[in-house]
Amino acid sequence: MRRRVPGPLARKALLAAAVLPPAAAAWIVVTGMLAVDELHAAQRDLNALRESVTASASAGPRPASAVASGPNAESGQERLLRSAAAHAARAHDLTTGPAWYTVGKLPFLGRPFETVRGIAHASDRLVGDVLPPLVRAVPRLSAEAHAKGVPHALLELEREAPGFARAARVAAEVGDAVDRLPHSSWLPTADRGRAQLADQLDRLVPGTRDAAVAARVVPSMLGAHGPRRYFLAFQNTAEARGTGGLPGAFAVLRADRGRLSFERFGNNTELDGLRVEVNLGTEFADRYGSNEPGSAWANSNMSPHFPYAARIWAAYWRAHTGQALDGAIAIDPGTLGLLLRATGPALLPDGTELTSDNAMDLTERTSYARYADTARRKAFFVEAARAAAGRLMSAVDDPKLLTALVDAVRDVQREDRMQVWSAHAAEERLLVSRAFGGALPDTPGPFAGLVVNNAAGTKLDYYLDRSLVWAPGACTDTGRSVTATVTLTNRAPTSGLPEYVTQRVDVPPYRTLPGDNRLLVDYYAGQGATLERATLDGRRVELIPGVERGHPVYTLDLELPRQSSRTLVLHLREPEADGPPTILRQALVTPLRATVKQAAPCRD
Structure with a gap:
C-alpha cells in the first residue's frame, strides 16, 4: 500500500505544532522576566511613596495651594503613584494573551505561571484602583483642615466616602483572587511572591475597610452636623470583664464640629445603686441576668459584645442625669500608654508623670500600694484620666503631634484596646462591621x-x-474535630500585695491564700459546634453550656491559686472548620498568646 505524503498545508501545520511550543515557552520566559522587573520597579516606587507620605505627614499640613501645584512633596507623591501604576500595568500586559492563558491552565506545570499572571493582575488593580483615592485624599484633607478648618475637612472626608468604599471593595476582590492562586508550585520564587503579596493584602484589606467606615461615620460622630456627647469609660483591666476590664473612672466627651472637649469626669461610685431596664433579648438575659447588669454597675460589661455594655452604660447615664448620649467609647491604661507614646507624658497634680511606659503599672499596680484609702485611690484614677485627656486634647491642636496620634490610634485598634458604639442606628451598623465596634x-x-x-x-x-492553642483534627461527615487548649497562669506574688488587691469579696466556702484568684472562664466556639468532652488538668470536668449571638459558649468556674497554672482542654466538633478560626482577643494587661495549628483541608 502506497504511503500518503502530507500536502503543503499539512506540512505547515505540523511544522507550526513542532515550533510553537518552544516559541511560546521563549515568549513566556522573556515576558515573565520583563514582568518581574516591572513589578520590582512598581514596588520601589511604592516604597518611595510610603517614605514621602511619612515625611510629609511629619512635617505637618501644607496650604491647599501647595497641594494643588508646584514642586512639592505632594506632586512628587503623585509622580511616584503614576509611575508605580504604569509599571504594574505593563507587568499585567506582559502576562496576558493566549500563551500565558494556555500555560497557566496546564496541570501542575502551569501553577507558577498562573501565580505570576495573578500577581501582575492583582498589582495592577491595587496600584491603579485602590491606592490612588487613599493616597490623594490624605494631603488634600490635611490641607483643607489647615486652610479652611476642621469642620470643612470633616465634610470633605464625608464626600470622599464613596471613593474609599470603592477602594475597599476592589481590595477585597483582589485579596480573594490572590487567595485562590496556587499556594505551592515547583517554582519557589513564584510561591514567595504570592505569599508576600498575600501578607500585604492581609494588612491592606482591613485597613481600606476601616478607612471606608471611618469616612462614613467619623464626620457625623465628631459633630459635623451637630454636637454629640459620648460616655468614655476607662476600663481597669486588673479586674477582668468581658469587654476588657471593670469600668471605673469615666468622662463625658463632647464633639462639636470636630472640636473635642470633656464636660465632666467621675468614677463608678456615682452610678452604683441605680437600676435600669435594657432589653437585650432573652439570650442575654439567660446568660447574664443572674449577675444583674442593670443594677450592679460592676457587672454591666461581662459580655464581650461591646454594644451590650454601651447600651447599658447609656441607660445608667440617662437614669443618673436625664441626659441622652450619642454613643459610648471604652479604653484602658494600655490605650493611654500607646497614645502617650505619641504625645509625650501627662503631668498629674502631685507632679507625677504619666507616660507610655508607666501608664499601665501606675494605674493598675502602684496606685493600690500608694493609696490605702479607697476614696483617695478612686480620685487618683480620675486625676490620671483627666491629665491624660488634657494631654491628648492639646496634641489634637498640634499638626505634628496629631499625625503621630492618628498613627497611635491605629496601634490601639490593632490591639483591640478601643471600642466604639453609636446610638445612631445607621452609624452603628457600620461600626459593628469593624473590629473597633467591639462586636x-x-x-x-x-x-x-x-x-x-x-x-x-x-x-x-x-x-x-x-x-490558647486551636488544633484541628480529622474530618468527618459532620465536620472536623477540634481540640482547644486553654492555659491560665496566676503570677501573683506570695507576699507584698495590698489587701485591696487580694481581698476575696466572693467569700468562698474553702480556704484561700492572699493572691489566689477566681475566674469565670468562657470558651466561645463556632456556630453549630458541639462539645464532646472537656478536661481540667487532665481530669474530666463538666462545663456549663450556653449560647451568645449564635456561638455555643462553655463556662467553667475556676479557682486559680497564686503562682500556679491550670489547663482546660475542650474536645469539640466544628461543622465549618475548613480554615483557620477567627480569634476573639480580650484585651487585658498581658495579651493573649494564641496558636493556630495547621491541617489539610476537609475539601479539595
Missing part, C-alpha cells in the same frame, strides 16, 4: 474565643497570663 461576630465559620471575668473581686488579673 462579637455572629457569622458562621470556625471561631475560638477565650473570655474571662473576675469572679473574686480581686485586682489580680494584672498578673494573669492566658494562652
